[in-house]
Every structure is written in C-alpha cells, then in structure tokens.
Amino acid sequence: MKTERAISDEFMNALVDDQLDSDEKDYALREANQNTEFRERVCELRALKEMVQHAYPQVADAPPRTRGRTSLRLSHLQSLAACFMLLMIGGTSGWLAHDISSPASDNQMVHSLRALQQNDFGIHPSKYVVHVDTANPIRLKTALDEAENLLTTAQDTSQPSQVEIIANGPGLDLLRTGISPFAQRIALMQKKYPGLDFMACGQTIRKLKEQGIVVELLPHTQVTPSALEQIITRRLKQNWAYIKV
Amino acid sequence: MREQLEQSRLRLYRVAYSWCSDRALSDDLVQETLSKALKSASQLRDPDRFNSWLFSIMANCWRDHFRNHQEMDDIDELEDYRCVHEVTPEDEHAQTQIVQRVRAAVGNLPVGQRQVLTLVDLEDFSYAEVASILGIPAGTVMSRLCRARQALKGMLLEFAPRQTAQVTRIRRVK
Known part of the structure; x- marks a missing residue:
C-alpha cells in the first residue's frame, strides 16, 4: 500500500487492523498528530472493531455439541x-x-x-483510570506516557493526583513479568509516583490459566476480579475520569 | 491433531455464529469442519498455517451450505441472508441488548463482507491470511472490509445518534 493513498478508507482500516508496515505507521502517527479528522476516523473504526469483538465474546457460551441443548445466554x-x-x-x-x-x-x-x-458536580479532576486492552506496544507506551503526563502535571502544580492503569485482555501483557516491554519503566514510575497504581484483570488471568498459561505479574501489581466492573461500577461511579488508550 | 482441533472448537463456533446467526447451523458447521479437517489432516504441510487452513475448511463448508440451497446462487452477491431460527423467550430478552443490535448489524452485511470482517476482527487474521482462507485477492479483502465497516457504521449510528454536548470526561487516546 502506498502512502500517497494514506487517507483512503483502505489505509485507515489497515491502520486499525495493524496491517501497515513501519513507514506507513510512521506516516499515520504523524498524520494523527496533525489531523483531527484523521483521528476521528481512526476512533470510529476502532470503536466499530471493538463493538464486533464485544458482540461475539471470546468465551462464547460453550458451543453446543447437540441440537436442542444450545444456549447463547448473555452473561x-x-x-x-x-x-x-x-x-x-x-x-x-x-x-x-x-x-x-x-x-x-x-x-x-x-x-x-x-x-x-x-453532571460535572463532584468530579475529581485529579483521579484518572487509564484502560488498556491491547498488546500493541505503541498503545502500551501511550498508556504509560499518558499516566506520566497526568502525574507530572499534578506534581508541578502541587495537586494530589491518582492514576490507575487497568489492563485486561491482550493488554495484560503490559503487566506480565517476562513479557511486558516496559517492566523497567513501570518499576521506575511506581517509585516516582505514589499515586500510581497498576491493576490486572482477574478474569483475563483466569482465562489464561485455563489455557495452561502461567501468569506472573510485575511487582506491586494489584488484581481486580473484573476490569470492566472496576472501571464501570466502581471508578466511574466514583467520578474518576476515564481514558481509553 | 485431534486435540488441537478440539481446542479450536470455540473459536470456530464464534466465527460460524457470526456468519450465520444460527446456533444449530453453527454447530453443524463446526462439526463438519472438524470432521473434514481430521480426514484431511495429512494435507496440512506447514503447521504454522494450521489456523488459516482450518478456517479455510470452514469457509468451504459454509460455501457448500449455500450451494445446497437453491435460492443462494452466488455467495459473493448475497445481500441479506438470515437463517430461520426459533425465537425463544431468551432470544427475545436478548434482543433488547446492545450486543444483539451489533450482531443484527453484522448479520445484515452481505455474506462476503461478513466473512472478511469477522475473520479480521474476531480471529485477528492478516489480510493475506483472509485472502488465502476465502480464496479471494487481498484487494478484495480490503474493499470488502471497507464496505463492511461503512455499512456497520451506518447501521449502528441509527441506534446511537450523535450527542451534541461536548464530552470532556471520557476520552480515548490514540
């Protein structure tokens, strides 16, 4: 695919599906920094992709072996x-x-x-939940950058701030020992920012264990029973700001 | 091989269900795929291509299914195929949920687009792998994917009209 066709729908889809080569990705990142419409298109496509994934959950109810006993209950x-x-x-x-x-x-x-x-009343402008559900290293790095920006800004203005990075699905790689590409940086950030917490999704861990995969988390990583419940039923109700990476 | 195939059952079923929106048919499709894969296991020369080999078998089974139905002449030209299935109270309850709305939108896509979309989105196959699985050019994969997502966007926007108020507290970082 040529970069001259960069703004074509095919290019946008290939970006979202991680089908671009490194030159094309560089181009896309530059474009994303400069072009609001480009960012919106990427956002829409990512949203559509995730909608499809959510509509057909990975752990779809066990496939029926025989007719008449099938079930696709929504859990x-x-x-x-x-x-x-x-x-x-x-x-x-x-x-x-x-x-x-x-x-x-x-x-x-x-x-x-x-x-x-x-309703903006009661908002905690200094409490953020950063959600990462992809193993894409660029997005993992973005999550850390985003958290660091928020915490640094808070430190500079002497405002107390709290950031919780929650990882689920493939995003759990961010917090896995021996797999995370940013283990060292995370350790440094944990020392530097007392208001920073890392949280792993218990359901993702359980699914990996069911597949026989040993999950070892980075030091000081907390585990929540469900990332989505933590985000939706706890943090958002507590007026934390939500950032999806 | 048998164990590997059995471990693929859930993933096959997930994609099969996204193709036909019918539980019994999905079950049949998966069973037939596994059965054919077992019989032709010796044809798999490169173990790294196991997934695309397996899904290509299922794509062929799905194509055969259409060929056995007179009203379905050309899988690529089909615009709307909705399998007839019983509606249970459970289904009716689920109809009100967003997941069902997305499924309905996917189900309304032409079959060729639906296959490409779900293989990319649900199984993370590369465009080249999808082209191999479905036996179509990579350019066709890309154009079908574009059309599928454009259509999906149109259908789902109906359910979710744009909000005029500025949203400031929830955002996504790219």
Whole structure:
C-alpha cells in the first residue's frame, strides 16, 4: 500500500487492523498528530472493531455439541461488555446519550454513565483510570506516557493526583513479568509516583490459566476480579475520569 | 491433531455464529469442519498455517451450505441472508441488548463482507491470511472490509445518534 493513498478508507482500516508496515505507521502517527479528522476516523473504526469483538465474546457460551441443548445466554460479563462498548463509543463520538432499552442492570450502568457525563458536580479532576486492552506496544507506551503526563502535571502544580492503569485482555501483557516491554519503566514510575497504581484483570488471568498459561505479574501489581466492573461500577461511579488508550 | 482441533472448537463456533446467526447451523458447521479437517489432516504441510487452513475448511463448508440451497446462487452477491431460527423467550430478552443490535448489524452485511470482517476482527487474521482462507485477492479483502465497516457504521449510528454536548470526561487516546 502506498502512502500517497494514506487517507483512503483502505489505509485507515489497515491502520486499525495493524496491517501497515513501519513507514506507513510512521506516516499515520504523524498524520494523527496533525489531523483531527484523521483521528476521528481512526476512533470510529476502532470503536466499530471493538463493538464486533464485544458482540461475539471470546468465551462464547460453550458451543453446543447437540441440537436442542444450545444456549447463547448473555452473561453478566457480556452485559458489562455491552455497557463498556457504549461507554467507549460515548467517549469517542459522543454517542452516549442515546436512548436504549436494555435490562435493568444495563440501564442502571448506562444511567450512571450518562449522569456522570452530564453532571460535572463532584468530579475529581485529579483521579484518572487509564484502560488498556491491547498488546500493541505503541498503545502500551501511550498508556504509560499518558499516566506520566497526568502525574507530572499534578506534581508541578502541587495537586494530589491518582492514576490507575487497568489492563485486561491482550493488554495484560503490559503487566506480565517476562513479557511486558516496559517492566523497567513501570518499576521506575511506581517509585516516582505514589499515586500510581497498576491493576490486572482477574478474569483475563483466569482465562489464561485455563489455557495452561502461567501468569506472573510485575511487582506491586494489584488484581481486580473484573476490569470492566472496576472501571464501570466502581471508578466511574466514583467520578474518576476515564481514558481509553 | 485431534486435540488441537478440539481446542479450536470455540473459536470456530464464534466465527460460524457470526456468519450465520444460527446456533444449530453453527454447530453443524463446526462439526463438519472438524470432521473434514481430521480426514484431511495429512494435507496440512506447514503447521504454522494450521489456523488459516482450518478456517479455510470452514469457509468451504459454509460455501457448500449455500450451494445446497437453491435460492443462494452466488455467495459473493448475497445481500441479506438470515437463517430461520426459533425465537425463544431468551432470544427475545436478548434482543433488547446492545450486543444483539451489533450482531443484527453484522448479520445484515452481505455474506462476503461478513466473512472478511469477522475473520479480521474476531480471529485477528492478516489480510493475506483472509485472502488465502476465502480464496479471494487481498484487494478484495480490503474493499470488502471497507464496505463492511461503512455499512456497520451506518447501521449502528441509527441506534446511537450523535450527542451534541461536548464530552470532556471520557476520552480515548490514540
């Protein structure tokens, strides 16, 4: 693919699907820094991709071996995933305020999110949850950069600040010993910023263990039973700002 | 090989369900795929290509399924194929959920676009691998993917109209 066609839909899709070579990625990053429309298009495509992934969860209910005993029940986790999907889209495109009909549990969370969005009272401008769910090293680095920027700014202005980096899915690689490309940097950041916490998704760890994969986390990494619950039902309700990387 | 195939069952089922939106048909498709894969295991010369080999078998099974239905002449030209399936109270309940809305949108895509989209999004296959699995040129993979996402965006925007208020507290970093 030639970079002259950089703004084509094919190029945008290839970027989101990690199909570009390094020169093309460099071009895309430069473009993303300068071009608002480009960023919005990437955001939309990423949102669509994640929507599809959330609509067909990895641990789809066990496939039926025989007819008549099949089930595709939506688990609570899936409901959370749906809410999270809505949250992500709301964050990127401002779609959150649409009226949906969903079960009570979904409604409750959506209502909470909507209330948070529309009411600025009680916001903790110095509390941030940074969510990473990809193993893409560029995005892992962005998560750390983002957290460091927030904490440095807070230190410079003598404001207390708290940042929680939550990793789930492939993003757990950020916090895995022997796998994380940023283990040393994370250790340094933990020493430098007392208000920084790293949190791993317990469900992701459990799934990896079920596949026979040994998961060893970096020192001082905390484990939350579910990343999505931690984000949606705890941090956002506590008025933390949410950053999706 | 048998164990490896069995471990692939969930992933096959996930993609099969995204293609046909029918549980029983997905089950049949996966069973047939596994059965054919087992019989033709000796044809897999490069173990690194196991995944794309397996999914190409399923794509062929899916194509065969259409060929066995008179109303489905050309898989690439199909615009709307919705399998007939029983509606349970469980299904009706699920209909109200966002996940179901996305599934419905994916299900409304032309089959060729749906296959490309789900192989890329759900299985993380490269464009070259998808081209190999479906037996189509890489350029076709890219154009189908573009059209699929454009259509999906249009369908899902109907469910989620843009909000005019500025959102400041939730953002995404690229």
